[in-house]
Amino acid sequence: EERRMxxxxxxxxxxxxxxxxxxxxxxxxxxxxxxxxxxxxxxRLERRNLRESLRVLFGTGRFAAVQADAxxxxxxxxxxxxRTQPNYFNRNVTVTxxxxxxxxxxxxxxxxxxxxGTLFTEETLKDSESRILRLLQDHxxxxxxxxxxxxxxxxxxxxxxxxxxxxxxAARVGK
Numbered sequence: 001e002e003r004r005m006x007x008x009x010x011x012x013x014x015x016x017x018x019x020x021x022x023x024x025x026x027x028x029x030x031x032x033x034x035x036x037x038x039x040x041x042x043x044r045l046e047r048r049n050l051r052e053s054l055r056v057l058f059g060t061g062r063f064a065a066v067q068a069d070a071x072x073x074x075x076x077x078x079x080x081x082x083r084t085q086p087n088y089f090n091r092n093v094t095v096t097x098x099x100x101x102x103x104x105x106x107x108x109x110x111x112x113x114x115x116x117g118t119l120f121t122e123e124t125l126k127d128s129e130s131r132i133l134r135l136l137q138d139h140x141x142x143x144x145x146x147x148x149x150x151x152x153x154x155x156x157x158x159x160x161x162x163x164x165x166x167x168x169x170a171a172r173v174g175k
Contacts, residue, residue, distance in 0.1 A: 011070035017077035023084030143168035
């Protein structure tokens with residue numbers, strides 16, 4: 001009896017009436033994504049078509065995370081929502097606050113290795129900050145600090161990174 005009650009409340013095996021891809025996707029892209037996935041209005045919700053839909057969405061490379069949620073409707077059918085978190089890709093990288101003597105902006109940007117069009121992650125940002133800090137220390141700025149401000153563009157899934165440098169005084173060799 002308990003088993004029957006559980007299966008009665010399960011969305012698996014029920015007819016899908018609504019499908020939505022949510023997150024930062026435009027209407028045109030949303031329609032394209034919904035057309036690509038096997039879960040559609042009028043088909044039964046099954047574990048394999050749910051798994052395949054998640055695989056297709058994740059496989060586009062546009063999303064850092066995809067989560068599915070199926071809820072029962074008063075009609076007895078199912079509404080399926082795919083919630084997405086977008087991936088972002090590097091766009092412009094700039095530097096402010098560099099000292100007059102030491103590495104120039106191009107050297108700092110190259111050291112950061114946030115290459116145009118590559119996947120942006122918090123991990124690569126932290127790695128870039130560490131590399132830039134080492135570069136400044138190699139130039140004698142032992143008390144240097146490096147931070148970053150990000151500007152995200154939802155419509156293009158791109159991110160600009162602006163590194164702020166506080167170099168402090170350069171170490172000097174005394175006589």
